[in-house]
Amino acid sequence: MQQSHKAPKEVAMRNPIQCNQCSMQSICVPAGLIPSDVDLLDKSSREPHVYNKRAMVYSPDQPMHSLFAIKSGSVKCYTIDSDGKQQITSFHLAGDIIGMESIANGAAVTYCEALETSMLCEIKLSRLFAQNFSGVDKNLLQLLSKRIGQRNAHYLNVVNTTAEQRVASFLMAMGDHLHEHGFSRYEFRLPMTRTDIANYLGLAVETVSRIFTSFKQQGLIETQQSILTIKNVAELKQLVA
C-alpha cells in the first residue's frame, strides 16, 4: 500500500564486501558501532542492499534481528495509526544506524522507507547475540531498546494529538504501567501535580484541569485528592484511538 508499484524491490548485492575493505568505513566507523576490532563484527554476517526511492526497508511486525547502517541516501521511519494517518517518528541520513527499537521486540515497530536511492548495510545481530553476549549484556540491551520504543510512543502521544487525547492516553499509560508492576490498573495515586502533567504533555495547567473536570462530568474518571479511579476504560480508550 505504501510501496508504490513504481518502486522496484531492494536488490541484495552479491559478494558482500568485508567491513575492513568497505569504502564506507569512514562513514560507518564514526557512527560508533565498529571500534578498532572490526573483525569481531565481520563474524556476524552483513549484507549491503540498494533501495530505490519509496522502497520499504522494513515494516511493522516483520521479524527482525538486524540493524541497518545507512551508507548513502536517507530514510524516514513512521507509523500508521488506526485512521490510516502516517506519523513520521524520525529521519535518518548517511552514517546513521537504524532499527535499534526493534531489538527488544524481535520485530520491526515502524515502517522504514527510502526517501531517495539509498544503500543500506544490514548488520545481522543473531550471531552476535549467540556468540558474545552475556545474560546481563543482553538484558541491558533489551532494556535500552525498549526505552527507545517508549520514547517514540510518548512522542507519538504528543505530536499531532488534541489536549484531550494526550490526557486520556497519559492516564491509560499510568494504569497500564502500574498494572505491569502488580498494582491496580484502574485505581491509583497520581504522585505528580497537574502542573507537572501539563508540562510533560506540552499543555497549560488550566487545560489539564478543565479536561479532568470534563472527564469527571462524563463519568470517565473519579478523583479524591490525588487518588484517581478510571470508571469507563472503553470510552477513555476510544478517545485515544
Place this chain on the structure above:
Amino acid sequence: MQQSHKAPKEVAMRNPIQCNQCSMQSICVPAGLIPSDVDLLDKSSREPHVYNKRAMVYSPDQPMHSLFAIKSGSVKCYTIDSDGKQQITSFHLAGDIIGMESIANGAAVTYCEALETSMLCEIKLSRLFAQNFSGVDKNLLQLLSKRIGQRNAHYLNVVNTTAEQRVASFLMAMGDHLHEHGFSRYEFRLPMTRTDIANYLGLAVETVSRIFTSFKQQGLIETQQSILTIKNVAELKQLVA
C-alpha cells in the same frame, strides 16, 4: 536552586542487601535487568538510597556510570532551558530503571527529582563494563544510549515550542548531523518533502511553507529546489534558544 532548603539530602543505607535477598526482587526482576543469573549482577556493587520528596537523584553533567532501579516511589526527569524554564521529559514509577541516556555520556543529561519519598537502588556499571563487555557490546550499548538521548532531544524540540522554533531547530539539526559525517553544515539537500517535515514536527504543511518563506525574507536561509543554504546561523540559533 531546584533542590529546596527543606529537602533533606538522600541517605545511603548501611549494609546493602544482595539482589537475591532483596525483598523487592519481584519488582526489580520483571523490570528486565536481572535474569536468573542474579549473581552476575551482584558482582557489580549496588547501593540502595532513600530520597525524600523533592530530593535530587542526579543533575546534568554530574559524572555517572550507574543506572538506578526505583524500588518504591516515583521521580520526574527534566531539563532546564536557557530561560530557566523546566521541561519534564519523563516520569518513572516503582519497577522502572532510569539513567540509560547517560551511559553514552558518562554524565547525567537531565535532572532527576523524587516526587515523593522513594527508594532507589544504584546499579554501578563500571565494574560490569570492565568485566563482561566485549568491544562491540560496549559500542552497541553506547549507540542505543545515544539514541535515547536523541529521542529526548527531539521531544524537547517539539513540546512547548513555537512552529518557528521547531523549523529553525530542525534545519540546524540537519546541518549539524551532516557536518558530523563530513558534509557541509550550511549548504545541503533536503531529501524529504515539506509535507514530511511538517508531519515530523507536528505542523501543517502550510505553516512550514510560510516559515520557509519568512526565513528567506529575513535573509536567514536561501533555497533553490531542494538545496538549502543557511545564510545567518547566529540569528537562526537565537530563534531556537
Place this chain on the structure above:
DNA sequence: CTAGAAACCTGATCTAAGTCAAGCTGTCCA
C-alpha cells in the same frame, strides 16, 4: 490548630497555528 502557601479550578479573552480554497511551479514520461 491555624495561617500561609501551594495546588487546583473556572470564566473571559486572545492568538498561534490549523483548515479551506485556489493558484503556481517543477518534473516526468507518453
Place this chain on the structure above:
DNA sequence: TGGACAGCTTGACTTAGATCAGGTTTCTAG
C-alpha cells in the same frame, strides 16, 4: 514537448488551547 500530477505557496477564515485574572480547596509547618 506538453499535459498531468505532485509538491509548494499564498490568502482568508476558524478554532483549540494559551494567557490572564480571580476564586476555592488542600497541604504543611510552626
